[in-house]
Amino acid sequence: MGLDILYIISFTKQFANLSPKKFVSHILHTLNIRFISVGFDFSFGKNGIGKADTLKRLGNNQFDVSIITPVKNSRGQKITSTLIRKQIINGNFMDVKKYLERGYIIKAEVLFRENYVIKCVCKNPYIIPSSGEFYVRITTSNNSVPIYGIASFNNKEIVDKNTCFEIMTEKQSLFTKDHLNIEFLDE
Numbered sequence: 001m002g003l004d005i006l007y008i009i010s011f012t013k014q015f016a017n018l019s020p021k022k023f024v025s026h027i028l029h030t031l032n033i034r035f036i037s038v039g040f041d042f043s044f045g046k047n048g049i050g051k052a053d054t055l056k057r058l059g060n061n062q063f064d065v066s067i068i069t070p071v072k073n074s075r076g077q078k079i080t081s082t083l084i085r086k087q088i089i090n091g092n093f094m095d096v097k098k099y100l101e102r103g104y105i106i107k108a109e110v111l112f113r114e115n116y117v118i119k120c121v122c123k124n125p126y127i128i129p130s131s132g133e134f135y136v137r138i139t140t141s142n143n144s145v146p147i148y149g150i151a152s153f154n155n156k157e158i159v160d161k162n163t164c165f166e167i168m169t170e171k172q173s174l175f176t177k178d179h180l181n182i183e184f185l186d187e
Helices: 020-028 052-058 081-089 093-100
Strands: 035-039 064-068 104-114 117-121 132-140 147-153 164-169 179-184
Touching: 020 052, 035 052, 052 064, 081 093, 093 104, 117 179, 132 164
Parallel strands: 035 064
Antiparallel strands: 104 117, 104 179, 117 164, 132 147, 132 179, 147 164
């Protein structure tokens, strides 16, 4: 499925105060929208009072609305971004991998290395485990052979831009000023 046009609308105070009716008439009808796909818990308009059914009703058959049904895990929990963030913060990377269908990866740059220790800095904000040591697989941006190590984080749930951390590696690292892909592993 490709996109023909992508609209990015700034979420201003004025935009946030649009009623569901004005949102549909001033935004969706104006843009000549033909199809909208929304999540099962979608809400819109001031204070989120508009729901998917409201969207269908206000659309006056000018566009189709598809509602995506919730995906649930084996315990019956809805798999949401909130659930995934909680699992990352708690260090439950086996569940994270199941939900994302891939490992959780952050990107960092090498500040310096000394023997088996790499000092890294994140250039973007990431959600990380609240604290502890975690087994990781490290590759460079040019898909080098991975090395494994233990990453240490201290009591932060979000790594701010330019936050530093250390990784103790299984063998001396050849990484110098590389950009690293750090994947958190289950064990």
